[in-house]
Amino acid sequence: MTLKNKSEEIEPYLNGRCIFLVGMMGSGKTTVGRILSSALGYSFFDSDTLVEQATGVTSVAEIFNLHGEGFFRDNETEVLRKLSLMHRLVVSTGGGAVIRSINWKYMQKGISVWLDVPLEALARRIAAVGTKSRPLLHQESGDAYTKTVRRLSTLLEERSEAYANANARVSLENIAAKLGYRDVCNLTPAVIAIEALIQIESFLKK
Numbered sequence: 001m002t003l004k005n006k007s008e009e010i011e012p013y014l015n016g017r018c019i020f021l022v023g024m025m026g027s028g029k030t031t032v033g034r035i036l037s038s039a040l041g042y043s044f045f046d047s048d049t050l051v052e053q054a055t056g057v058t059s060v061a062e063i064f065n066l067h068g069e070g071f072f073r074d075n076e077t078e079v080l081r082k083l084s085l086m087h088r089l090v091v092s093t094g095g096g097a098v099i100r101s102i103n104w105k106y107m108q109k110g111i112s113v114w115l116d117v118p119l120e121a122l123a124r125r126i127a128a129v130g131t132k133s134r135p136l137l138h139q140e141s142g143d144a145y146t147k148t149v150r151r152l153s154t155l156l157e158e159r160s161e162a163y164a165n166a167n168a169r170v171s172l173e174n175i176a177a178k179l180g181y182r183d184v185c186n187l188t189p190a191v192i193a194i195e196a197l198i199q200i201e202s203f204l205k206k
């Protein structure tokens with residue numbers, strides 16, 4: 001099945017509702033979100049980028065540095081509020097957007113999808129690019145992989161219940177099992193986007 005076919009099949013049933021991707025840092029929200037939006041003919045927004053634009057600061061790391069996490073979260077909430085008033089968007093949220101219940105009120109205007117990726121895969125992906133752009137992971141000492149695993153496991157413990165609020169769950173472990181792959185790292189963003197559409201479809205049928 002191609003991504004384009006599945007998108008065309010599902011798109012009429014969305015009735016223009018936005019799709020909000022949630023999940024841990026490194027789960028692929030930004031990467032998969034772009035692909036999904038183009039397949040559906042939806043516009044794409046990344047909430048981190050919109051917060052950067054709204055604050056006039058060049059990076060999320062710099063916003064944390066200059067103004068602290070609370071300021072970033074307030075802006076993130078305002079960005080989600082504005083996006084919730086729009087239609088035909090795929091929105092990739094930041095990994096921490098799920099911790100405020102007000103953000104869920106906004107995301108519930110659309111359909112939320114949790115990209116559930118095993119911790120080791122998250123850490124491998126993030127270590128490959130470094131933690132510089134992800135301030136919540138950058139403070140620990142040690143090599144990129146070790147500090148990422150340590151911090152991500154604490155965050156995952158704090159947040160997994162919140163991610164489970166999403167309307168649909170895309171489990172990379174389940175996709176790998178279905179396709180007979182041993183490692184989730186073999187799953188391409190397009191395959192993950194197709195699974196997202198399958199899970200959205202099953203949510204819509206409920």
Ligand SMILES: Nc1ncnc2c1ncn2[C@@H]1O[C@H](COP(=O)(O)OP(=O)(O)O)[C@@H](O)[C@H]1O
Nearest residue numbers: 024025026027028029030031125129187188189
């Ligand atoms: N399916 C995938 N397979 C391999 N690498 C991926 C995949 N999806 C994302 N990545 C890589 O993982 C890193 C994190 O992806 P990103 O989309 O920025 O995640 P998020 O927005 O959830 O933090 C990026 O370097 C990206 O290129």
Ligand SMILES: O=C(O)C1=C[C@@H](OP(=O)(O)O)[C@@H](O)[C@H](O)C1
Nearest residue numbers: 024025026060094095096134135
């Ligand atoms: O998990 C988090 O709290 C965060 C995730 C980041 O987005 P990504 O999930 O796209 O990396 C970004 O919003 C910020 O660094 C905080």
Ligand SMILES: [Mg+2]
Nearest residue numbers: 029030092093
């Ligand atoms: Mg992102």
